Amino acid sequence: MKARVHVTLKQGVLDPQGKAIANALHALGFDSVIGVRQGKFLELDLKDADTASAEKSMRSMCERLLANTVIEDYAFEVWK
Amino acid sequence: MKARVHVTLKQGVLDPQGKAIANALHALGFDSVIGVRQGKFLELDLKDADTASAEKSMRSMCERLLANTVIEDYAFEVWK
């Protein structure tokens, strides 16, 4: 099975990278950019046999390691 | 308008981060993990009026700044 995780900074948490990218885009003349937020994106290959078990382990991986829930939110999808 | 960009390492390029994350997940007992690839993920707010113009500027931003096409691939979506 496959999984994809998106980890993003919580609303209200400063995002220095996103801010810097927005500035760099402005400097390059991309004036239509209002704002940028940067996140992480992970693709996993899993041995799990079914979606339910994959989802269960994904949730646990996110909580325990992949996201720092003090400052980050996560979302994942799982498919065959 | 909104846009989302996924930047991933090209096939065959070493992904030290993904490798280390996979090892850490194994150490935590997530034995079902076969492999992990890490990428970047950006969310943009754009002033562009229509999809066509937003897509055009997104492509140019990706080529010029957001992705390093020597080692990375990118994909983006644009919506209202």
Next chain:
Amino acid sequence: MTAANTKAAGQPQNMEALAREFGLSADEHKLTQSILGRTPNVTELGVFSVMWSEHCSYKSSKKWLRKLPTTAPWVVCGPGENAGVIDIGDGMVAIFKMESHNHPSFIEPYQGAATGVGGILRDVFTMGARPIANLNSLRFGDPKHPKTRHLIAGVVGGIGGYGNCVGVPTVGGECTFHPRYNGNILVNAMTVGLARKDRVFYARAAGVGNPVVYVGSKTGRDGIHGATMASAVFGDEVEAKRPTVQVGDPFTEKLLIEACLELMATDAIVSIQDMGAAGLTSSSFEMAGKGGLGIELDLDKVPQREPGMSAYEIMLSESQERMLMVLKQGREAEAERIFRKWELDFAVIGRLTDTGRLVLRQHGQVAADMPVAPLSEQMPEYARPWVPSAPRSSVDANSVPIPDDIAGVLKKLISCPDVASKRWIWDQYDHMVMADTLQRPGGDAAVVRIHGSDRALAITTDCTPRYCDADPKVGGAQAVAEAWRNITAVGAKPLAITDCMNCGNPERPEIMGQFAGCIEGMAGACKALDFPVVSGNVSLYNDTGSTGVQPTPSIGGVGILDNLRVMQTIALKGAGHALVRIGHTRGHLGASLYLREIAGREDGAPPPVDLQEERRNGDFVRTFIQTGKSLACHDVSDGGLLVAVAEMAMAGGIGAKLEIPTAALPPHAFLFGEDQARYVLEVAESDLATLLTHAENEGVIARRIGTTGGASLTGIGGWAISVSELKAANEAWLPAYMSGSA
């Protein structure tokens, strides 16, 4: 995959065309056939092509490199191994080398520079040394060129990203700019390590039947034909060459350092060799070749990152963070335990044989079978045609307008890109980790303590490409002399150098002439200063289209400071002290920074290098420093005497009143001329007489040039500028430039 890889995967019809694509000339291809007694298969052809690439074979430069002096009583191992080894006393050796990563850094600045650092670190720890310092010599194009800013950001980020993570302090380097590097930047990285003299490891394999062991990261399809890329002229096909850039993994490198050093503390290793350019190919050939043995590898045992890799791909991969070792028989388990503990791959992939052949097996078949010795013995060597560079006439100072605003000129010079503070760069390097950095970036030489002792190494990298371009021989000598001077200026004894010869396309006679000239100048200086070359690297084909880079022989110098208490810094220490200039001021303005930045001219012969005077003045300064009476010392280089004094003032936050004679020379020649072999010393008034008398006795010119104190630099004629204004100007340029506002 590149076109070459695609073809290699299948069975190409036209081997002749493939040979050309791999960079082998028709004659070289014929030679491969005569060595094998048959037509090589794709894997074998690939092996020939990388082994005989300019990068690995030194076929254009070998003839010239032999002219460099490489011996001294303290040289333990000169060129020919992974790095040079010198005896630094107390049973210790320093092991060091410099290497280029120019082409990859231009294509992918962050990863190119990062993997450059990784590669040079491996060259040093593969010999048993713990790396204790990194340095880098960087040449970028015109700051106004649209690519320059992006290249600086990436290269500096990559060097820091790698060095910081492995925990080796990056303590020094240089960074200058010139339009001739617009299409071909230079990124040279140097590593210095320390080992016990009785624990140095070499690449020479020994012991038929001994296991050949692979450790580190897995092999992937990255960087195939990197060595050949480093030997090709950049053109429009740069884009197509892209997949040859690799991604570095400094975390794995750190583990590899610790694991190797742990195993090296036992006696299990017979020989060891990092997998650098041309990966498994060059490491196995080198080990077998040096031992006069054969080697058999089972490629199925090579740890692989991707399925379905061909023998060709496995042999040519330049995946990073890998090592090849020969162990004593029966020690495999012990070694494996160490590498597993450090979470690294470990595999016995073959054994040594007495056949003198390299035999590769894959999937139960022989994938390659070639004789080891002929491949290196019959390696092509070229005596490429060369023409000496045309001499330039010297510049008469009277033909250069005399400025009426000395303070303004000084401010302009200390804030021009070449002289401006590079703090923006070294702030991004952890230059203090290991807690032995006694002199941080910003001075003449970095000083790094030998851990647990009260002695230290002084380390510097130097080259003035505008001199080399004006006169390669003088420039080559000057680069060596300046490195020697920088080590002397901190109070240390210079011992040996490594070098990185960066030039253009050697197939052009005028470029070959530059290379030959630089070598000749270096050789003379090394001899005169007892400063031999113990390791080095050649990077040719640094061209875009028809423009070559300025010939840039980067010199990495290492010296020993036996008495830390007398270590000098450039910073002025207090008010009311005498400033003394050592060395003759002749007012040479040709090829000077003043001429370029103020008069807008780049012509003229560079300042002559008088090696006898250089030696005499340096030995005098070092001896005086050893007496403990010197308070600060700085050598005079780019920008001349006034820039040197200004740098001392800025570092100390103390001004000075200069009493420069108006006599013989026009003021700009006197203040900004770049005569060599000079230093500025700060001494207490009470020690001045001794200094001057000693100098007189030694036949050294020493002249009082001023008195320290106050908040400004002031000179004859009433010009003055505050030290804080100078400092602000000196610090401002690079950060402003990088933020896009300069």
Next chain:
Amino acid sequence: MKSAVIVFPGSNCDRDVAVALARVTGSAPTMVWHGDRAIPKVDLIVLPGGFSYGDYLRSGAMAAHSPVMTEVASRAKQGVPVLGICNGFQILTEAGLLPGALIRNAGLHFICRDVHLKVENTGSMFTRGYKTGQVVRIPIAHADGNYRADPMTLDRLEGEGLVAFRYCSAEGTVGEAHSPNGSARNIAGIFNEKRTVLGLMPHPERMIEPMLGGSDGRPFFEGIAEALAA
């Protein structure tokens, strides 16, 4: 006094802090490999600086799950002092032993330079060597030192005297202009509730002798030695 320095794969200031402890306190620490679940009986546990697991994913994230961290957490709970320097601070927040998180520096670059710190609270074994309000010069070397926590947590840290050090000017002025990395309220180091756990980004172990550029890190280790001798 007995101390232990935990070595993670990728730690690189483990030797530096061990040398500082040995030189200033007179007793060398035991080095404990992260894979060992057991830590000897000690009076102080140190998590050193470096790039544990390359700082891939997030700084300190993977080290926080190392086998040894279970034991570190339980000792901390028993009141054994725990000191996290730089990467060690990041590991402590990731492990939940200190609140908040350390994100990328505001300027995005790695920064290595001396900074000035104001000692905010001397009521701990780590800070007793200093005077309250004292300004000291200590180097930083990090890319992720930008301390973040929600306003309530920040208020609580300040209200309960749990801020150990703040970035300031040479004269002791605290303000955004003097924060090298954008840290919330200029925070450079914080304690747990009992002030037995300290995390800080600066490296006192790099400033223990004039030859290294200063000695302002010495009182830090002297204070620890005194507290543990008492």
